[in-house]
Amino acid sequence: MVTTHLRFTLLLAVIGIFSSSSQVRAANVRIKPFSSPFTTNLATLQSQIGYNFTNINLLRRAMTHASFSRENNKALSIFGFHLIETSLSLHLLSKDIDTSSKALTRLIAEVSNVESSCALDGNRLGLERVIRVSPKTDASNSGIVCGGFRAIFGAVATDAGTVDEAIKVFWKVHGAGAGRLVSVL
Numbered sequence: 001m002v003t004t005h006l007r008f009t010l011l012l013a014v015i016g017i018f019s020s021s022s023q024v025r026a027a028n029v030r031i032k033p034f035s036s037p038f039t040t041n042l043a044t045l046q047s048q049i050g051y052n053f054t055n056i057n058l059l060r061r062a063m064t065h066a067s068f069s070r071e072n073n074k075a076l077s078i079f080g081f082h083l084i085e086t087s088l089s090l091h092l093l094s095k096d097i098d099t100s101s102k103a104l105t106r107l108i109a110e111v112s113n114v115e116s117s118c119a120l121d122g123n124r125l126g127l128e129r130v131i132r133v134s135p136k137t138d139a140s141n142s143g144i145v146c147g148g149f150r151a152i153f154g155a156v157a158t159d160a161g162t163v164d165e166a167i168k169v170f171w172k173v174h175g176a177g178a179g180r181l182v183s184v185l
């Protein structure tokens, strides 16, 4: 009788050890989402653009294509497109107020061109490996890379509550490898 009781106690002790170790494992698993590849990519992207978000969800959204979820970068991308127009206009007209409307329009069209400029800027940041898309969608599609690139500026401006930061970030990431634009200006 005593031995049976002892065995039972031992069994309970062993079960206790197992369940506490599986709790530890469960706790480790719960930590994982914070270091997912996407989260790591967002951290890398912040250092690449030289801007740390107060609300990282804005960058998360900027890096989410409409094929992935209803919460996506469409509106931020439109905002970003207009911020790029603003950046270029300010830059050109403060350098030369006599800049012709034709020259300004041409420059905006050049930098906004999806194939020849916008997607290249996005590729330089490696956005094709960051942007979340549905399994059937190719994230390296130039329209998707370009949309993500533009959305970054919309996200920065929204986060900062001012367009100045976004314009600064634009010149940092566009100026970095844009031989063509630099020669135009």
Ligand SMILES: *[C@@H]1O[C@H](CO)[C@@H](O)[C@H](O)[C@H]1NC(C)=O
Residues within 6 Å of the ligand: 050, 051, 052
């Ligand atoms: C962003 O945060 C990192 C890590 O805290 C820091 O090293 C870096 O200087 C910050 N960058 C800016 C632009 O504030």
